[in-house]
Amino acid sequence: MKSRIWSKIAASALIAASLTITLQTASVHADAVHKAVEGDTFYLLAKQYGVELNKLIAANPTINPQNIYGGLNITIPGGETRALALASAAPAKQEVVPAATSTTAVASKLKVMSNDNVVEAWGKTFTYSQTINVKASAYTASASENGKWGAVDYFGNPLKLGTIAVDPKVIPMGTKVLVTGHSHDGLPDQAFVATASDQGGAIKGNRIDIFIPGSTTAAKAFGYQDVTLYVLK
Numbered sequence: 310m311k312s313r314i315w316s317k318i319a320a321s322a323l324i325a326a327s328l329t330i331t332l333q334t335a336s337v338h339a340d341a342v343h344k345a346v347e348g349d350t351f352y353l354l355a356k357q358y359g360v361e362l363n364k365l366i367a368a369n370p371t372i373n374p375q376n377i378y379g380g381l382n383i384t385i386p387g388g389e390t391r392a393l394a395l396a397s398a399a400p401a402k403q404e405v406v407p408a409a410t411s412t413t414a415v416a417s418k419l420k421v422m423s424n425d426n427v428v429e430a431w432g433k434t435f436t437y438s439q440t441i442n443v444k445a446s447a448y449t450a451s452a453s454e455n456g457k458w459g460a461v462d463y464f465g466n467p468l469k470l471g472t473i474a475v476d477p478k479v480i481p482m483g484t485k486v487l488v489t490g491h492s493h494d495g496l497p498d499q500a501f502v503a504t505a506s507d508q509g510g511a512i513k514g515n516r517i518d519i520f521i522p523g524s525t526t527a528a529k530a531f532g533y534q535d536v537t538l539y540v541l542k
Contacts, residue, residue, distance in 0.1 A: 340368065345381040350374070350420060352427075352434045358385050362434075374432020419489060419499045428487060428539050430500035435487055437539040441480065443515040445491065447531035448474070449523060462507040470496075474507035474518035480538075482506065487539040488519065493531045495521040502541070 343354060351374055355362040366374065368386040377383070420429040428435050450460035450468050460468045463482065473488070480486070484505040496519070503519070512518050517538070521528050 340387065341385040343383045343385050345377055345383055349377050350429055351432050352429050354383060360386055377432065430487065435539065436542045438542050439540045441515065441538045441540065443517050443536060443538060445517050445519055445534050445536045447519045447521045447528040449521055449525050449528045451525045464506055466506065468520045470522055471501065471503045472506055472520040473503045474509040474512050475505040476513050476516060477508065479515060480505045485541045487541060488536055489539065490536040491534055493521065495523050495527055
């Protein structure tokens, strides 16, 4: 009889211990929620909480990476323990809060991590090899701007958003760059990826010509602007 009683006690203890371990494991791997502050991006949060960037993005399918704003609740996968530890040491403007519904708002700012040769725009990260400061102008598909060649680039491809004309002695043909520092309604805000796939007689030295879909009047409104190119790897 005693052996049976002790067997039952041992079994009960084993079950209790198993439940405790299970609960502790669940706690360690539970998701946390980060309340965003202005300037937060998925890339920076992934580094802050020590989680993989793709897992962080996958855990927040309703959040547009381009639209992270202050007060937005962002799920940190498997980050409850890390989040609580970071929250206790973080500035008052950062906090961990109960999960809530996510929404979208205005785009976050361009971020440059020069030590890592990484630039981030709209929640996407790009690795670059160098930066080039250039004077930029704009052109369109108008026949008056393209002569007998028509609305195609140097390789014969149709002109499109993301086409830029360059001096191949400065920027080799086919080079991909992130164009930043511009201001024009016909171009994406903050930054856009472009390919050096066109040339022009007036494009010499640190000069580029940016193709803008639209009228010649719209292109002229661009004028001449100083922009920075991040040469992508």
